[in-house]
Amino acid sequence: MKPVKIGVLGLGTVGGGTVNVLRRNADEIARRAGREIQVVRAFARDLNRSRICDTTGIGLTDDPYSIVNDPEIEIVAELIGGTGIARDLVLKALDNGKHVVTANKALIALHGNEIFAKARAQGLMVAFEAAVAGGIPIIKAVREGLAGNTIEWVAGIINGTCNYILTEMWEKGRDFPDVLQEAQALGYAEADPTFDVEGIDAAHKLTILASIAFGIPLQFDKVYIEGISGITRLDVAYAQALGYRIKLLGIARRTPAGVELRVHPTLIPERRLIANVNGVMNAVLVKGDAVGPTLFYGAGADPTGSSVVADLVDVVRMLTSDPDNRVPHLAFQPGSIADIPVLPASEMQTAYYLRLSAEDKPGVLADVTRILADHRISIEAIIQKEALADESHLPVILLTHKLKEKELNEALARIEALSTINGPVKRIRVETLG
Amino acid sequence: MKPVKIGVLGLGTVGGGTVNVLRRNADEIARRAGREIQVVRAFARDLNRSRICDTTGIGLTDDPYSIVNDPEIEIVAELIGGTGIARDLVLKALDNGKHVVTANKALIALHGNEIFAKARAQGLMVAFEAAVAGGIPIIKAVREGLAGNTIEWVAGIINGTCNYILTEMWEKGRDFPDVLQEAQALGYAEADPTFDVEGIDAAHKLTILASIAFGIPLQFDKVYIEGISGITRLDVAYAQALGYRIKLLGIARRTPAGVELRVHPTLIPERRLIANVNGVMNAVLVKGDAVGPTLFYGAGADPTGSSVVADLVDVVRMLTSDPDNRVPHLAFQPGSIADIPVLPASEMQTAYYLRLSAEDKPGVLADVTRILADHRISIEAIIQKEALADESHLPVILLTHKLKEKELNEALARIEALSTINGPVKRIRVETLG
Numbered sequence: 001m002k003p004v005k006i007g008v009l010g011l012g013t014v015g016g017g018t019v020n021v022l023r024r025n026a027d028e029i030a031r032r033a034g035r036e037i038q039v040v041r042a043f044a045r046d047l048n049r050s051r052i053c054d055t056t057g058i059g060l061t062d063d064p065y066s067i068v069n070d071p072e073i074e075i076v077a078e079l080i081g082g083t084g085i086a087r088d089l090v091l092k093a094l095d096n097g098k099h100v101v102t103a104n105k106a107l108i109a110l111h112g113n114e115i116f117a118k119a120r121a122q123g124l125m126v127a128f129e130a131a132v133a134g135g136i137p138i139i140k141a142v143r144e145g146l147a148g149n150t151i152e153w154v155a156g157i158i159n160g161t162c163n164y165i166l167t168e169m170w171e172k173g174r175d176f177p178d179v180l181q182e183a184q185a186l187g188y189a190e191a192d193p194t195f196d197v198e199g200i201d202a203a204h205k206l207t208i209l210a211s212i213a214f215g216i217p218l219q220f221d222k223v224y225i226e227g228i229s230g231i232t233r234l235d236v237a238y239a240q241a242l243g244y245r246i247k248l249l250g251i252a253r254r255t256p257a258g259v260e261l262r263v264h265p266t267l268i269p270e271r272r273l274i275a276n277v278n279g280v281m282n283a284v285l286v287k288g289d290a291v292g293p294t295l296f297y298g299a300g301a302d303p304t305g306s307s308v309v310a311d312l313v314d315v316v317r318m319l320t321s322d323p324d325n326r327v328p329h330l331a332f333q334p335g336s337i338a339d340i341p342v343l344p345a346s347e348m349q350t351a352y353y354l355r356l357s358a359e360d361k362p363g364v365l366a367d368v369t370r371i372l373a374d375h376r377i378s379i380e381a382i383i384q385k386e387a388l389a390d391e392s393h394l395p396v397i398l399l400t401h402k403l404k405e406k407e408l409n410e411a412l413a414r415i416e417a418l419s420t421i422n423g424p425v426k427r428i429r430v431e432t433l434g
Numbered sequence: 435m436k437p438v439k440i441g442v443l444g445l446g447t448v449g450g451g452t453v454n455v456l457r458r459n460a461d462e463i464a465r466r467a468g469r470e471i472q473v474v475r476a477f478a479r480d481l482n483r484s485r486i487c488d489t490t491g492i493g494l495t496d497d498p499y500s501i502v503n504d505p506e507i508e509i510v511a512e513l514i515g516g517t518g519i520a521r522d523l524v525l526k527a528l529d530n531g532k533h534v535v536t537a538n539k540a541l542i543a544l545h546g547n548e549i550f551a552k553a554r555a556q557g558l559m560v561a562f563e564a565a566v567a568g569g570i571p572i573i574k575a576v577r578e579g580l581a582g583n584t585i586e587w588v589a590g591i592i593n594g595t596c597n598y599i600l601t602e603m604w605e606k607g608r609d610f611p612d613v614l615q616e617a618q619a620l621g622y623a624e625a626d627p628t629f630d631v632e633g634i635d636a637a638h639k640l641t642i643l644a645s646i647a648f649g650i651p652l653q654f655d656k657v658y659i660e661g662i663s664g665i666t667r668l669d670v671a672y673a674q675a676l677g678y679r680i681k682l683l684g685i686a687r688r689t690p691a692g693v694e695l696r697v698h699p700t701l702i703p704e705r706r707l708i709a710n711v712n713g714v715m716n717a718v719l720v721k722g723d724a725v726g727p728t729l730f731y732g733a734g735a736d737p738t739g740s741s742v743v744a745d746l747v748d749v750v751r752m753l754t755s756d757p758d759n760r761v762p763h764l765a766f767q768p769g770s771i772a773d774i775p776v777l778p779a780s781e782m783q784t785a786y787y788l789r790l791s792a793e794d795k796p797g798v799l800a801d802v803t804r805i806l807a808d809h810r811i812s813i814e815a816i817i818q819k820e821a822l823a824d825e826s827h828l829p830v831i832l833l834t835h836k837l838k839e840k841e842l843n844e845a846l847a848r849i850e851a852l853s854t855i856n857g858p859v860k861r862i863r864v865e866t867l868g
Contacts (some may be wrong), residue, residue, distance in 0.1 A: 217763065330577075
């Protein structure tokens with residue numbers, strides 16, 4: 001089947017990231033979508049700037065209208081941001097019969113009602129997963145995955161800049177202006193940080209989340225917004241003394257009187273999972289009446305391209321597939337199931353926790369570590385416990401580095417054969433999940 | 435538009451829960467799906483048993499074939515479980531032109547390839563979100579939300595019984611047989627716990643996750659499986675001493691040599707979010723090349739009905755909607771957007787952290803607490819710090835119970851007017867997110 005032709009508006013962090021993902025994972029994506037996705041043209045303001053993506057084979061232009069007017073292009077990915085030219089381009093693309101994918105939270109929060117009405121009138125798709133919480137598929141989760149629930153509330157860490165700043169303040173006892181300056185130097189905060197630190201960006205995203213959670217119109221102007229610039233390291237420390245962490249949350253809550261929409265710094269009990277979402281990471285906690293509390297966690301910024309591409313795949317599946325099997329049962333098209341071998345346990349690699357019961361006399365540990373060294377098994381940690389009063393054996397716990405199970409088996413057979421070792425060695429696998 | 439007629443097979447925990455969710459949220463679900471979803475008939479083995487759901491208006495039968503053969507029924511929800519009669523019923527339902535929604539992980543893991551082939555041949559839908567991780571929409575997240583990624587690995591806490599047992603062993607220093615017995619008494623473990631504690635249930639779910647992550651066939655027989663019955667409280671304690679928690683993980687990992695599919699107890703560094711998923715909760719951590727690590731957390735057992743209903747909504751949206759707007763932009767059908775008022779900040783209710791700068795002399799705290807009492811504001815905690823050497827004022831931190839902001843404003847105006855209080859009172863909202 002012919003490739004689907006895409007035009008990309010904007011080649012900055014999100015646009016460049018999207019092009020990179022589409023190139024790197026072209027095969028994997030075509031196996032899922034049922035068709036190849038090809039970026040044929042892209043708009044960039046400055047054609048001579050260096051880019052984070054390879055633009056070979058992509059027709060670059062500094063005229064974005066030439067893309068939304070190009071009859072060859074089926075889907076426009078609007079990755080410029082802001083509510084200026086982006087709104088006009090999206091509406092023009094729809095007028096011209098093109099499906100639209102966008103990462104633009106301000107555009108959707110402020111002009112979504114208008115854009116969606118036009119898309120419906122035209123029978124076209126507008127997808128905006130990337131507008132909220134970057135790579136986390138939270139729009140899909142709320143809009144489809146939790147469709148059986150009456151959603152009671154949503155609370156999200158949806159601005160990575162603020163979460164980075166608050167995490168640094170908490171971990172290092174530093175003050176806001178100091179951390180902000182560093183965040184700007186590291187590229188985690190803009191030169192003008194107002195949008196992020198004063199909560200406006202979070203409020204755009206909250207506006208969208210609230211609409212899809214409760215079925216209410218997009219109404220950004222009714223969000224109560226308070227940023228983090230007034231938080232001091234003393235507040236962070238006192239909150240900690242009381243058992244809390246401070247996070248900038250976007251909260252949408254249904255109450256009998258109406259809906260609360262608010263963005264503000266919030267003390268959260270430290271035992272909550274969401275209180276432990278640190279650095280630039282994002283997380284959204286959704287409370288549904290059927291599902292209970294459910295959390296979606298991931299990176300909010302760089303991986304936005306991941307969500308843009310997921311939306312592209314959604315659109316392509318819709319354009320291409322038998323409607324009843326729009327999404328293939330096993331994610332990949334039936335003809336694209338791969339015959340990758342599944343490894344036997346002996347070939348699997350993990351680190352190991354080993355517990356030995358050793359005679360309480362000198363030299364035993366030396367024997368054990370020598371055998372491990374013979375088999376080139378490195379040890380990361382050893383704990384040797386004192387024997388209890390009534391026992392002649394003491395437990396020795398070892399953590400190994402990663403190795404194949406069959407290599408471990410050989411070493412353990414020798415260790416278990418030692419007269420000073422009592423019974424079989426207990427083993428549990430270790431994964432750092434890093 | 436006419437309601438969609440559903441037949442439910444099985445009225446146990448999942449089936450009864452599904453009927454409850456469909457009844458309780460009927461309006462909300464119809465606003466999302468575009469049509470009412472009506473359970474017209476249900477199968478139960480014993481018609482006289484008491485049920486967790488109201489069956490008024492549902493035609494009960496002890497003959498499941500009468501449901502899959504009923505020409506009036508459009509969608510069959512298979513919630514019996516197991517691979518005996520369930521397989522035959524699902525295949526019959528497809529033969530008879532009915533879409534199928536199922537929560538049956540064993541059925542999909544063992545017979546999914548056969549069932550999907552028949553569904554495709556018939557042009558019918560088979561949805562199985564509820565088969566993995568209960569209410570967490572992990573199938574949708576991986577199959578659609580992360581469709582742009584090459585998925586590197588998936589690691590999941592996907593058996594609530596095992597996670598409950600390991601959490602109790604860790605929190606209370608108890609041993610496996612002891613906790614298992616209690617879990618059985620509480621209904622968290624079956625009378626025959628083998629399926630759960632020996633990892634078979636987790637392996638069924640892992641089989642499905644691996645297929646949708648990597649695009650490989652379902653191959654349950656190649657999963658390496660090890661349960662938790664050999665874990666002792668000593669292992670849990672030693673792991674903790676080394677900075678780890680022990681969890682039963684299902685892991686699917688892509689390596690250059692092939693795919694690893696394994697279920698086993700695993701030491702995880704305690705600083706990882708997934709190491710802090712406790713009790714009966716489930717979580718799946720997915721590492722994609724574009725998105726990085728992303729975690730999906732929620733309840734695995736009781737809320738399974740949430741996912742069954744989400745699948746029903748998916749099918750109904752497909753049957754009913756304009757294909758290009760199958761899922762409404764704002765989750766609810768355009769004609770069903772509600773005009774719920776958004777509350778002003780003064781009407782919002784939260785608890786508060788208050789920081790006052792108070793003169794270091796007797797009676798100040800009494801004045802403050804009297805004013806709060808006058809306004810019926812209860813205090814949950816107070817911290818009073820010593821003044822620094824060069825300061826005449828000391829910080830007083832108060833945590834209030836929940837109240838409306840306007841009530842707080844009145845009290846704070848009086849407190850700020852006290853001559854012994856220096857400057858405005860700092861306030862930060864508190865949410866327990868419980």
